[in-house]
Amino acid sequence: MQRSRFRKRAKWVGSVGCAVIVTAWIATYGRISEYAHVENGTSTYIGITGGAIWCFGMPSHPGEQGGWYFGEVQDHTRTFWRPRLIPASRLDGPVIPLWIPFLILAIPTAFLWYRDRRxxxxxxxxxxxxxxxxxxxxxxxxxxxx
Ligand SMILES: [Zn+2]
Structure with a gap:
């Protein structure tokens, strides 16, 4: 029964994870949520915009402080459906659409729900x-x- 308890827990963790991804997707529609890490004149950003998680590095602005930022976007308001690089000079890094982690989580979760049906x-x-x-x-x- 230890196994079935684990399955039951995994099922709910997976479901909550899927809900978090969908919420992040909706909450960042037309908005941006990002974290900046500033070190040795280079800023590394990781954030969510346009239905995707992205990451890139660029030279820091003078006096840039890093930390969390949440606000409106002017430059990238589109939705990213395909994994790709941000097509802008200096902004080079991976873009991972949220549907990819969503599917990675949703498929085994759906399988667990199916297994645990009556x-x-x-x-x-x-x-x-x-x-x-x-x-x-x-x-x-x-x-x-x-
Ligand atoms: Zn029985």
Missing amino acids: PPRGSCQSCGYNLTGNVSGVCPECGTKT
Whole structure:
């Protein structure tokens, strides 16, 4: 039963993860959420805009402080559907559309939900044990009355 408990937990973690990705997608529509790390005159940015996670590095602005930034976007308001590089000089880094991590999470989560659906007729409705030929009316695996 340890295994099924893990599956149950993984199922909910996966579902919450999918919801977080969809929420991030909606929340950053036409907006930008990014984190800047400034070190040795170089700023490394990681953020979400246009339905994608992206990352790039560029020389820091004078006096730039780094940290979280959340606001409106002027320059990249489009939605990124394909993984690609940001097509701008100096802004070079990977763009990962959110549907990629969403699918990576959603597919095994959907599979877990499918696996955990109600057991078929002739099986224990509590634990899924096959009760074919059972005459006692009690599941030998978990003790549930059938
Ligand atoms: Zn049972």
